[in-house]
Amino acid sequence: MKKTIAIITGGYSGESVISYKTAATIEKNIDTEKWISYTIDISPAGWFYTTPAGEKTTVDKNDFSITIDGKKINFDAVLVGMHGTPGEDGKLQGYFDCLNIPYTSCDAASSALTFNKRYTVAVAAFAGMHVAKSLHLFKNIAISATDILKELKLPVFVKPNNGGSSIGMSKVNDGADLQHALDKAFKEDEQVLVEEFIKGREFTIGVFKTKGQIISLPITEILTKKDFFDYEAKYNGASEEVTPAVIDESIAEKVRQAAKKAYAVFNCKGIVRIDFIYNEAASNPYMLEINTVPGQTDASIVPQQVRALGWTLKDFYSALIEECFYK
Numbered sequence: 001m002k003k004t005i006a007i008i009t010g011g012y013s014g015e016s017v018i019s020y021k022t023a024a025t026i027e028k029n030i031d032t033e034k035w036i037s038y039t040i041d042i043s044p045a046g047w048f049y050t051t052p053a054g055e056k057t058t059v060d061k062n063d064f065s066i067t068i069d070g071k072k073i074n075f076d077a078v079l080v081g082m083h084g085t086p087g088e089d090g091k092l093q094g095y096f097d098c099l100n101i102p103y104t105s106c107d108a109a110s111s112a113l114t115f116n117k118r119y120t121v122a123v124a125a126f127a128g129m130h131v132a133k134s135l136h137l138f139k140n141i142a143i144s145a146t147d148i149l150k151e152l153k154l155p156v157f158v159k160p161n162n163g164g165s166s167i168g169m170s171k172v173n174d175g176a177d178l179q180h181a182l183d184k185a186f187k188e189d190e191q192v193l194v195e196e197f198i199k200g201r202e203f204t205i206g207v208f209k210t211k212g213q214i215i216s217l218p219i220t221e222i223l224t225k226k227d228f229f230d231y232e233a234k235y236n237g238a239s240e241e242v243t244p245a246v247i248d249e250s251i252a253e254k255v256r257q258a259a260k261k262a263y264a265v266f267n268c269k270g271i272v273r274i275d276f277i278y279n280e281a282a283s284n285p286y287m288l289e290i291n292t293v294p295g296q297t298d299a300s301i302v303p304q305q306v307r308a309l310g311w312t313l314k315d316f317y318s319a320l321i322e323e324c325f326y327k
């Protein structure tokens with residue numbers, strides 16, 4: 001019998017716009033010979049399934065079921081197509097754990113940990129990975145720009161600690177601009193990460209697990225016309241993504257090994273995408289962050305990498321769903 005899958009999308013943050021595009025790619029590439037899928041929109045307006053006729057059905061949160069034409073539908077698994085809270089930070093993962101419904105993403109603890117950029121680099125460093133030197137700031141504990149500059153060398157990146165999509169982020173080259181960058185980041189988040197700039201080429205790499213085995217996708221190099229991979233570079237085309245990256249095999253291997261190590265250390269599940277800067281002087285990749293629900297719009301990096309591996313997206317999503325049931 002075909003299993004019934006809920007594709008969850010939307011979310012409560014500004015990233016919901018991207019979530020809908022990700023879910024559209026997933027929906028289009030679900031193998032309907034293997035799975036029956038329903039897309040569930042989880043937004044501040046409510047949790048809904050919309051029938052092809054345009055009728056909205058509210059999800060019963062007691063068991064995450066929907067009822068269509070008097071027939072109750074329960075889900076065998078959840079495919080996560082939601083960026084930002086509550087689908088990428090562990091909140092829904094905890095809810096599905098309570099209901100005993102398997103899902104395609106990292107578990108609640110790994111999702112929550114990796115959603116926090118500072119805790120991510122702290123754990124990575126503990127595992128011996130290279131990360132940038134940084135300071136973790138909290139809104140209610142004042143620290144002056146002068147004190148920050150005593151600890152960290154310019155240029156620095158100032159980022160909302162729990163953000164995504166480069167929103168509220170700045171690169172600061174001149175100490176006089178630091179306070180403004182801090183104010184901007186604190187508008188987005190109660191916690192801010194100030195991180196030393198790592199010089200080098202930027203790579204990002206998808207990693208997933210199938211039949212219990214960790215597999216890395218072909219690497220993408222990010223070439224941006226902007227100062228860094230900011231929101232405009234990401235979504236308005238001011239960057240070029242080269243998949244597979246044109247790099248020496250020795251560099252590629254270091255990036256792949258670091259990515260697979262991170263996947264194992266953070267006990268990841270499903271498809272994640274890990275950002276690195278390869279620093280020539282250190283001959284090592286520096287890990288910036290782990291995206292546990294990476295963008296999967298048609299043009300996004302993960303779909304590019306899946307195609308570069310020679311897989312169809314259909315087989316890829318089937319593999320992700322099958323992995324939920326893999327013991």
Ligand SMILES: Nc1ncnc2c1ncn2[C@@H]1O[C@H](COP(=O)(O)OP(=O)(O)O)[C@@H](O)[C@H]1O
Nearest residue numbers: 132157164165166195196197198228229288289
């Ligand atoms: N420490 C750093 N050194 C060099 N570049 C960085 C650093 N931190 C961030 N960047 C640049 O900023 C971009 C966004 O940062 P990232 O930490 O990946 O946050 P986001 O969640 O917004 O993608 C990166 O893709 C990279 O171009």
Ligand SMILES: [Mg+2]
Nearest residue numbers: 275288289291
């Ligand atoms: Mg990133």
